Amino acid sequence: MVENPYLPKLAKIEAIKEETVDTRTFKIKILDEKVRNSFNFTPGQFVELTVFGYGEAPFSITSSPYEHENFSITVRRMGNVTRGLFRLKEGDIIGVRGPFGRGWPIEKIKGNDILIVGGGIGLAPLKPLIEYIILQRRLFNNVILFYGAKTPKDIIYKELFDIWKQYINVELTVDFAEKDWGGHSGPVTVLFKNFKLESNNIYSVQCGPPIMMHFVTRQLLSMRMEPEKIYFSLERNMKCGMGFCGKCMTGGRYVCREGPVFNYSEVKNFLETPV
Amino acid sequence: MNKIRIGIFSLSSCEGCIVQILNLEDILLNLLKKFEIESRILGTQNRTESYDIAFVEGSVMSIDEEMELKKIRRMSKFLVALGECACHGGNFLVRDFNVGEILERFPGSETWYSNPIDRYVRIEYYIPGCPIDKEEFFTVFKSLLLEKFPEQISNTVCSECILKENNCLIDKGIACLGSITRGGCKAICPTFNRECYGCRGLSDDANVEGLLQTFKEKNIEPPTHLTLITRREGRKT
Amino acid sequence: MSHELIEVKGVPKVEGAVDVVVKLVNDNFKVEVRAREGIRLLERLLIGKSYKEIPFIVSRMCGVCPIVHNITSVQALEKALSIEPYEDAKSIREAMVIGGHLQSHLIHLYLFTLPDLVGKKNILEILEGKEELVKTVLRLKRVANHITDTLGGRAVHPITPTVGGLTRYPSKNILETLLMESTLFKKTLREVLEPILEAEIPKFENRTQYLSLHDSRYPILEGKLSVSNEIFFEQEEYENIISYLNEEYSTARHYLINGKPYMVGALSRLNNNYSQLCDDAKEYSRKYRISFPSNEPFVNIKAQAIEMIHLADKIVDILEELTSKPLKQENIKYNIRPGEGVSISEAPRGTLIHHYKVDESGKIIEANIITPTAQNYKSIEECLQNYLTTLIGEKLNTISKEVEKLVRAYDPCVSCSARFLREH
Amino acid sequence: MPIFLDRIMKYYQLIGPVKTEKGVSFEYVSECDKVDLDYLGHTVLPPKKFFFPPIEEMFAYEYDETGNLRIYDFLEEVSKGMRVIVGVKPCDISSLLVLDKVFTGEYNDPYYTTRRNNTLVVGLTCNKPKEYCFCTYVGSGPSIKKGFDLLLSDLGDMYLVEVGSEKGWKLTKFNLDIFNEAENEDIKERERILLEVEEEIRKKGLPNFATIDKVLVERFLDRIWDDYSRKCLACGKCNFTCPTCRCFTISDEPNPDLKSGKRFRIWDSCHFLSFTKVASGEVFRKDRPSRFKQRIYHKFVYSINEIGSISCVGCGRCIEVCPAKINILDVLKEVIVGGKSVSAKVS
Ligand SMILES: Cc1cc2nc3c(=O)[nH]c(=O)nc-3n(C[C@H](O)[C@H](O)[C@H](O)COP(=O)(O)OP(=O)(O)OC[C@H]3O[C@@H](n4cnc5c(N)ncnc54)[C@H](O)[C@@H]3O)c2cc1C
Ligand code: SF4
Ligand code: SF4
Numbered sequence A: 001m002v003e004n005p006y007l008p009k010l011a012k013i014e015a016i017k018e019e020t021v022d023t024r025t026f027k028i029k030i031l032d033e034k035v036r037n038s039f040n041f042t043p044g045q046f047v048e049l050t051v052f053g054y055g056e057a058p059f060s061i062t063s064s065p066y067e068h069e070n071f072s073i074t075v076r077r078m079g080n081v082t083r084g085l086f087r088l089k090e091g092d093i094i095g096v097r098g099p100f101g102r103g104w105p106i107e108k109i110k111g112n113d114i115l116i117v118g119g120g121i122g123l124a125p126l127k128p129l130i131e132y133i134i135l136q137r138r139l140f141n142n143v144i145l146f147y148g149a150k151t152p153k154d155i156i157y158k159e160l161f162d163i164w165k166q167y168i169n170v171e172l173t174v175d176f177a178e179k180d181w182g183g184h185s186g187p188v189t190v191l192f193k194n195f196k197l198e199s200n201n202i203y204s205v206q207c208g209p210p211i212m213m214h215f216v217t218r219q220l221l222s223m224r225m226e227p228e229k230i231y232f233s234l235e236r237n238m239k240c241g242m243g244f245c246g247k248c249m250t251g252g253r254y255v256c257r258e259g260p261v262f263n264y265s266e267v268k269n270f271l272e273t274p275v
Numbered sequence B: 001m002n003k004i005r006i007g008i009f010s011l012s013s014c015e016g017c018i019v020q021i022l023n024l025e026d027i028l029l030n031l032l033k034k035f036e037i038e039s040r041i042l043g044t045q046n047r048t049e050s051y052d053i054a055f056v057e058g059s060v061m062s063i064d065e066e067m068e069l070k071k072i073r074r075m076s077k078f079l080v081a082l083g084e085c086a087c088h089g090g091n092f093l094v095r096d097f098n099v100g101e102i103l104e105r106f107p108g109s110e111t112w113y114s115n116p117i118d119r120y121v122r123i124e125y126y127i128p129g130c131p132i133d134k135e136e137f138f139t140v141f142k143s144l145l146l147e148k149f150p151e152q153i154s155n156t157v158c159s160e161c162i163l164k165e166n167n168c169l170i171d172k173g174i175a176c177l178g179s180i181t182r183g184g185c186k187a188i189c190p191t192f193n194r195e196c197y198g199c200r201g202l203s204d205d206a207n208v209e210g211l212l213q214t215f216k217e218k219n220i221e222p223p224t225h226l227t228l229i230t231r232r233e234g235r236k237t
Numbered sequence C: 001m002s003h004e005l006i007e008v009k010g011v012p013k014v015e016g017a018v019d020v021v022v023k024l025v026n027d028n029f030k031v032e033v034r035a036r037e038g039i040r041l042l043e044r045l046l047i048g049k050s051y052k053e054i055p056f057i058v059s060r061m062c063g064v065c066p067i068v069h070n071i072t073s074v075q076a077l078e079k080a081l082s083i084e085p086y087e088d089a090k091s092i093r094e095a096m097v098i099g100g101h102l103q104s105h106l107i108h109l110y111l112f113t114l115p116d117l118v119g120k121k122n123i124l125e126i127l128e129g130k131e132e133l134v135k136t137v138l139r140l141k142r143v144a145n146h147i148t149d150t151l152g153g154r155a156v157h158p159i160t161p162t163v164g165g166l167t168r169y170p171s172k173n174i175l176e177t178l179l180m181e182s183t184l185f186k187k188t189l190r191e192v193l194e195p196i197l198e199a200e201i202p203k204f205e206n207r208t209q210y211l212s213l214h215d216s217r218y219p220i221l222e223g224k225l226s227v228s229n230e231i232f233f234e235q236e237e238y239e240n241i242i243s244y245l246n247e248e249y250s251t252a253r254h255y256l257i258n259g260k261p262y263m264v265g266a267l268s269r270l271n272n273n274y275s276q277l278c279d280d281a282k283e284y285s286r287k288y289r290i291s292f293p294s295n296e297p298f299v300n301i302k303a304q305a306i307e308m309i310h311l312a313d314k315i316v317d318i319l320e321e322l323t324s325k326p327l328k329q330e331n332i333k334y335n336i337r338p339g340e341g342v343s344i345s346e347a348p349r350g351t352l353i354h355h356y357k358v359d360e361s362g363k364i365i366e367a368n369i370i371t372p373t374a375q376n377y378k379s380i381e382e383c384l385q386n387y388l389t390t391l392i393g394e395k396l397n398t399i400s401k402e403v404e405k406l407v408r409a410y411d412p413c414v415s416c417s418a419r420f421l422r423e424h
Numbered sequence D: 001m002p003i004f005l006d007r008i009m010k011y012y013q014l015i016g017p018v019k020t021e022k023g024v025s026f027e028y029v030s031e032c033d034k035v036d037l038d039y040l041g042h043t044v045l046p047p048k049k050f051f052f053p054p055i056e057e058m059f060a061y062e063y064d065e066t067g068n069l070r071i072y073d074f075l076e077e078v079s080k081g082m083r084v085i086v087g088v089k090p091c092d093i094s095s096l097l098v099l100d101k102v103f104t105g106e107y108n109d110p111y112y113t114t115r116r117n118n119t120l121v122v123g124l125t126c127n128k129p130k131e132y133c134f135c136t137y138v139g140s141g142p143s144i145k146k147g148f149d150l151l152l153s154d155l156g157d158m159y160l161v162e163v164g165s166e167k168g169w170k171l172t173k174f175n176l177d178i179f180n181e182a183e184n185e186d187i188k189e190r191e192r193i194l195l196e197v198e199e200e201i202r203k204k205g206l207p208n209f210a211t212i213d214k215v216l217v218e219r220f221l222d223r224i225w226d227d228y229s230r231k232c233l234a235c236g237k238c239n240f241t242c243p244t245c246r247c248f249t250i251s252d253e254p255n256p257d258l259k260s261g262k263r264f265r266i267w268d269s270c271h272f273l274s275f276t277k278v279a280s281g282e283v284f285r286k287d288r289p290s291r292f293k294q295r296i297y298h299k300f301v302y303s304i305n306e307i308g309s310i311s312c313v314g315c316g317r318c319i320e321v322c323p324a325k326i327n328i329l330d331v332l333k334e335v336i337v338g339g340k341s342v343s344a345k346v347s
């Protein structure tokens, strides 16, 4: 019988870490050793995660591509699947399909300056890229991370920023600052105030709410960044992850299979405006 | 593990929706055994202080019922509106009266209103239909046990009608409302050659103007209750 | 001087919300049966509506017996338009109604009443030890529902009955399947009747008047009216015989004949039509020594069981007849014209009256619906008053239980009855 | 023909057009004389429902006592038994060829492909078009060159049978006693009938679809779309009746024991508001024109990139079933005629 790509591979929740009130990181281990060993991904790719009885939803892989035994996802509680996932404990069984999609264009961006822009949970698919860059630091030039969250409490991966800061530039901002917040406040675009394009050899990668990506892209274009160097990861409703169900189709392209990472020159000719 | 506690309550209604639950003959016994189900009709009420899931059928037509409903809400983790009476204050057919006129003609009558239950309390889920579809009820029921809320059905009756390979009644000059009505009933009325009269309420993006236009082009007189449905759901036309 | 003795709030295991209050007024019991369901203004709603919408609306009066409401209104409207559908359509409707009666009786007898009869609180307690019985009852109920489902489109609030005939006729295949199922029903029914027919019921007589249809066949959808087989009158004359009365304490209207309470329901039907029963039904009533006419209100329960035997027989006959020849799948053509029509039928809980006046455009200008339970209220009250005198000396708790039982024996359907607006 | 069908039924499950109370629809048949090969035009639902059913169980899961989870794949059921579907018109065969391309490629959809592999297609050329047929314009009828195992043509007193595959050949080889070698005249007769049908369809005078994608791209922001979507009831019938539409949604249903359950896939429609809704509540095609356009652009523009051709097979079903009687041909004509860059070539 043919291999059925719709069947989730069983996996175990190895560890759960609380990031914020409504966001947790789940460390996942695929049970079957053969499957586990063949599970390779590019940063920016995602898995379809099944919580049995609740359904299936796409989540970006957030662990470093160098981690082999396990992989991780960071999940914000939204609806059924995520609520079901939050009810699970370490050791419980879930299902995994994937990895799916096209990740960040690592080969292309090597040797260049890189501007990484993340918003909210959108940092999740960027984390493996950042970790790759840090591990291969000499392959990249200047690297800047702009990250925005709603409030200081909503910042994910808090403990990692200090480590990251040793290797790359990191700037944080929050929409709604609280008293003891010393940093920037306002949408991510405020971080662009002190930012100048110094060369043409710069790529930008971003992931966040559609509205953030819209304004950041406008900003970058106005700074004359080349459209094919502006990358982002799109979020769409997706069920199968393989370009069959038709739900994620945007401008004739399947976000799940051909994306979720696109560059601006690809999408600017889409009939539907994707960001 | 404690048994999951289910309450089934009835306010002003025809009790058709509860009868639909009793009509789940094949699984009723299993449900009764597996869960602690309380309902007046089964004679099993007043044993618990709290419910994991409460289903409320019927609309609110008196202060007593309002108080009862609020009490049920306080005792329940999830509250589900069962049927059109509870979801929308009654099948529009049963609710069409001009309040002003009635008050004028019968001064002093205090019990003329018939309100959906979400006017008084928060509702976790709606099961529309007059009566409810028993299979839909069962699906929702199963999901709620997992604290999962199935997506509210957003397709139209038409899309279920075509799956039955029916011939469209509009082509025969009959004023069917399937195209603007929320599906989930498996298009049972058109399947039995009767126009859908919109008992499940308007669909997500119901194009009422468009349907009226179609009726006009085909010389079909729109049913009088169409305005009642749209008025009930606070839409124009 | 009056003071409240007992109040049963929300009698369990009946259809709809009803309270019973027993007061002591000058040393006499006074019983009030108070419907608590919201007034649903049904007749008022019908005015100005097209005749086509009426059957949909009236079936929403009651979720337990929607079919008979629906079809009675269709018949009344047909009379108003002076038409009569073809025999086959009428037979199919009758089969539907019988399916409805059977499921209603099954619910009443086994879900509501059986616990009383065997001293249990509810069906759950019966399950322990009698699971097979309950399973069989549910199987029977499924067949009864399947009959209405397939013929009517849906067991609750049927779809197909329409003025002039039916919107969709069943295929021969379907009728044959139903015939098979109902033959099985007829056989299986025998297995579950014993606990009801054998059960001990309180010995209590209450002489009253019994109203039902009366016909050469056992009446369901047609016939004259009979009061205890003494007074006979035509359907159209009902307003001259039956008078109404509003009570402050109830949302339902109350009715009288000759100024006195009367009873409707299975007991009345059997009292007035015993000889028209099928042989099997008669044999069962002989075997279990239940004789008619009877003046014992609790016998209503047994009457329903006996009636089920007859109805199960009848439905097999109808389906045999329908499958024995090609089916006429056609509706009567008609023109809309002004008119007035009364149709009276036997609903599971008793005599049901629908009366409409239609104008030249087919709009309703007058409507009157009298439901069985509304007619029974006064009888229930009178009966309770008498019953209570036999219970003097018992504990209050026991008395309330007995009150509940008697109310349930009448098989009241409160949501049907509570639909009039207080017109002061 | 009945003899042939009868023999097929000995070894295969037979699917064919059957007259029902409401018209003709493809159904499993148990008595071969129920098969109606004279049906006009097309059935309400296309044969895709036998390859991609409206609701399909994908797998079941169950926790055993020890807490281990087992998955039962319903694909195992699907792969059992061989079927023959008879009486498939060329437009519907073409649609299967479209779906073949959609459901294979980088990934394969096993539910669809298994059913395809298990099912022999016995086609039937079209002798008379129905009111809304326009296959000739999109090159999918009234006859077809591939995609069938056998292809029948009704010549009045007999059927001409064309063999299209090894499997089809086997089907005839074992039944040679009821076949005769076709004569040249028979073949000519078939050509004559087909030409007649083609001519009749050509009478519709539709524009050329060859460059329709370019025109559509240019007119994405046209007022036409607003006008039509005011009429469109967004009911989704066109999607469900279209032989090439295949969007679906997936949903899980637990059993009341909470230890087991099933996953289903269910047809979905790009006309529904919920189609593009994500958890944050955002809906990517909120306005009706954008949804109205999605179906048309997917069929006539995006599809070219996706599978190398448009994915409309000209059966006319969507026109016939639309309660608002929106005619996709009118829409396309209006786009072309109204277009500035392409001269309106109405042949
Ligand atoms: C490529 C991709 C990567 C993602 N990565 C992450 C991540 O790393 N962390 C995270 O928290 N969230 C991520 N999301 C969003 C996440 O998929 C949704 O939050 C999730 O689907 C919500 O599911 P639910 O069942 O809890 O919500 P519900 O609202 O109950 O969703 C119901 C169904 O709709 C579908 N659906 C709803 N929203 C979305 C959505 N936004 N995207 C796709 N399908 C949806 C799902 O299939 C789901 O079964 C990602 C989405 C995409 C497309
Ligand atoms: S929604 Fe309809 S069936 Fe349900 S209780 Fe109300 S009137 Fe009866
Ligand atoms: S009959 Fe009614 S529900 Fe069915 S397709 Fe036509 S309009 Fe829609």
Ligand code: SF4
Pocket (backbone or CB within 6 Å): B129, B130, B157, B178, B181, B182, B185, B186, B187, B188, B189, B190, B195, B196, B197, B198, B199, B200, B201
């Ligand atoms: S077809 Fe229409 S009226 Fe009939 S049950 Fe469905 S929504 Fe209600």
